[in-house]
Amino acid sequence: MAEKVESMREELVQTEPTEGEVLEKKIEQMKERKVSWGRVDSLNLEAGRVSMTHRHGSQVNWRRTLSLAFQSIGIVTFTHGIDHTDDIIGVLSLIIYTIALLPMLKYVFIVLWANDNGDGGTFALYSLICRYAKVSLIPNNQPEDRQLSNYKLDSPCNELKRAQTIKKKLENSKMAQYILFIVTIMGTSMVIGDGVLTPSISVLSAVSGIDSLGKTAVVGVSVLILVLLFSVQRFGTDKVGFAFAPIIMVWFLFISGIGLYNLFVHDIGVLRAFNPMYIVQYFQRNGKKGWVSLGGIFLCITGTEAMFADLGHFNVKAIQVSFSCVTFPALITAYCGQAAYLRKFPDHVEKTFYNSIPAPLHWPTFVVAVAAAIIASQAMISGAFTIISQSLTLGCFPRVKVVHTSAKYQGQVYIPEVNFMLMIASVVVTAAFQTTEKIGNAYGIAVVSVMVITTGLLTLIMLVIWKTSIWLIALFLVGFLSIEAIYLSSVLYKFVQGGFLPLVFASLLMAIMAIWHYVHKKRYMFELNNRVSSEYMTQLASNPSINRIPGIGLLYSELVQGIPPIFCHFISNIPSIHSVVVIVSIKRIPLSKVAVEERFPFRQLEPREYRIFRCVARYGYNDRMEEPQEFEEKLIENLKEFTRIEHLVLEGEAPGNGEKTEEQVEAVQQPNPSSNSSPSIQSFNATATSANSSNLIVPSWIVDYRPIRRAEEEMQFVQAEMERGIVYLLGETEVVAAEKASFFKKLIVNYVYDFLRKNFRQGETIMAIPRSKLLRVGMTYEI
Template identity: 35%
Template sequence: MPRLSGCAFFSDKIMQAKVDLLHTGAEAMFADLGHFSKKAIQIAFLSSIYPSLVLTYAGQTAYLINNVNDFSDGFYKFIPRPVYWPMFVIATLAAIVASQSLISATFSVIKQSVVLDYFPRVKVVHTSHQKEGEVYSPEINYILMVLCVGVILGFGGGKEIGNAFGVVVIMVMLITTIMLTLVMIIIWRTPPVFVGMFFIPFVIMEGSYVSAVFTKIPEGGWLPFAVSMILALIMFVWYYGRQRKIEYEMANKITMERLGQLLAMPEVQRVPGLCFFYSNIQDGLTPILGHYIKNMSSLHTVTIFVTLRYLLVSKVDQRERVLIKRLGPRGVYQCTVQYGYADNLSLKGGDDLVAQVMRCLKRHIAMSTDRRSSVSTEEEIANLEAASLAGVVHVRGKMRFYVGDDAGCFDKVMLRSYEFLHSICRSALPALGMPLQQRVEIGMLYKV
């Protein structure tokens, strides 16, 4: 009997596709990782989820054995009439809970993609100071709402939605198996024998399911592939544009020698004030700086090039948050601000980002031993305070690609698509709350 049932299972693709729907929803349990502890999920699965599923399927099986003609809607008919509506309410609530776990998982995946710079920047709100994985994104939430309403209105029935869901689940399982196998080979250096013992059984079973659910593609199963292709295209466009941007900036970055030459030009004046110049380049300075000096013929007496670095921790210790380095020219410094997901970098309030940088800069000047000018410590600190009193300005670059006529069609389409995504996504800077009167944006064309 086991041999016959196995042969029937692997030969009947329609039956396999239907069986695949039995374990859809189990992935919601793993989507909760990062939002709940591993132990909590294990306890919930063993004490509640698994017994409930077994009893439910056993009850449906017993009912269908005696009522063969009710196979199309046996899920509803096997429930005793007195408890039908209470069960209906519980099932609805369970569906809400399951959908919430998938929504939370979407937030986590998008957040990780944004951190890796593979996805356009969206607002991410950390709802917990203890767990880095508990996040919420309002933009993604609204997109999910629109997609959910669109799918329901477009399909109009549960059959197509179920087919789409089944395709998603089994494809995720197959992709997870492949990715875990790569981790075993590349990262863990697992012996090939053990890799094969893991990979072969799972890929045979899941590959059989995948071939079965392909029969459901014309009946709603195409939706996951369409959404995946759109997301993959967005991520590829964003990554391609970011790489071209980084390549241009690294090839045209301003070195300390070049900065000294620019400031030595007779038409360039040092104007009073404190300037925070934001850049994402740590080894060198952004080419927008050269564009700024050439066109404005000036630079503030104290200019601090600020790079914001996100760390995967809740809060960064105050002693490690601001890293200061003196650059070659007088009054020019480089500052790296490190922050965690629960840190507040607002420019509002008594101890704002400016105050923290100023405090660390004064301490760095007082303790510094790498003095490169004849200016004394007291005089340098006095110049810093005078520049702060003269006014603070925050400068950030805003680039656009200039695609020449000799560029290929692929470059034109990809870079223009990247510019569109860049124009509608959030700023690379966090919500610092810069006063409008202190904010300056310098535009520059990157010729590629």
């Protein structure tokens, strides 16, 4: 008997060895992906896991540090002349140690490590905190999101009591969550405001090198360059940056070479500024006047926060090496050269940089300076685009069109509406202020405010995520916050002299963000509290008046937990439903990238024969949203794969440790005459029947091929319905304040929010849905 069974095994292997291997592979996939497809009873568990790791490629983009290096031509510290020649050495000493402590030590060697999978800025710091603790104001957290390959956080110690205590306090305190949110949007608003000020001050500084032109002509040329600069943004960061890439290194060579020339020709003695005692002596001589001058000195590092906000993909160590070996030496050499020149020509304060250039190099340096100003400005503009794109994921900014300009680097985006508004604001600022001194007063307040916010957020990250020693945290917080507080007090002194401008920008942007986020949250909570019940779905399946029409319906909803109430509204207005329905939620995960393999987790709703599925399409805040056709293809392919795996999982969940039930054995014994089985499967069934006729016990290694056929049939059904047509079902929800709401709430919801909603892009425009495939149904939410 044993020999006969062994003979049957060999015959089967010889008959269809490839089929057996394929089946084994499919069963292994079924075991591995059983959790991934999330076949659970709760609709709150709808995401999956793919055990893959993705790393960002490392690249050194000199554009990131150019915005800092470019400030060397726009600083005017001695606005009222030089009273004492040693003041030049004192100011130079302040510049050296300011650059060494803030951009280099704080940002390059500490803050850069707090990147979010290669992306920087205030939002990146906030997203790190949101991933570690449930501090997001919108409750769309899902435990499965933590299983994403880019989601996990490496911690030195997972059991540190201090970190767990702070985490619990953050999660249990609404006040702390609101403060964290307000601080974040304040920081992002300030950086967006820099997108207006940086082009203005950079271009004005560069164009001021034309001595023969008057102030009016300088402003006119600057405005023209600004219009051209914003006009080319549509071509993308890669193309604009690549066109001027050689200019960046030439600029570094120019400022360092000119600095060395002035240093050796005029006064090499300024190198005494490396002695910090000259800082003490400077403040002893000047008192309050020295404190006020810090506002001008701070301009030497105003590109620092932009360098962090517009990082994109990078390698921390590469940035550290490039800054330490190229940017920092070039900056220090340039400032030392200017100080040496001023020691000999103390009256040439207003245009120190251009006056210190040797005559044969004046015009070449001017051309390079203008090109460098354009690149530095473009870096800040693209940083503003990135920040607004990130803000959309929090539901804190009205819908705008985000265009991904690079297929290679998906974090590079262009936003037409924002580009136009930044251009208008930048032109108005340039024409109104006309000098870099006044714009510099505004610029300093914006940058130092963001620096203070970054210090606070990074301290929180050190406490709850990095779990750094409390003494090192105290040293970081007290040391850098003290320096930044002194600079902040100085720049605020010139509030009425232009310093109010960034606060006006920030206040306006914060108001827009706060109002939009408030109503967005209220609308989300309304949908969450009015989800469709499972009883309704059961009644719907048994309702004979509901017609099933061919094709696939994609019902869009922002709700990621349960079925949105708009679904009932669709059914009550249009008593028909497609043969296959997928409720799709576009969810922005608080990380920069989501792997494509992890993007479309599915779950099938009960009753299963009704073919209604849930899909939470997960995107990072720097991921590109596919075009409708590409999105459809990826979604349907993942749906077909889900149905195949789901059928295998269901059939594989038979009782008894891998043993077959009598019905399953009978299914093996009796092939389906109506099915188009392959010869190999028919041969397999015939062998099983022959074994049964000899009263043999069917061994456990014989596997039923019938579930595989049913899974393939289900995939073919989905494919056939896709070919019949896909329709996008969108709910056009209008949000209004309740009748008993306060006057202020009615003003915010019914007028301000409604104005923003109507004057920015609608959902179908953002997703570029063809009108021929669009079906909308209106619904009003009272909050």
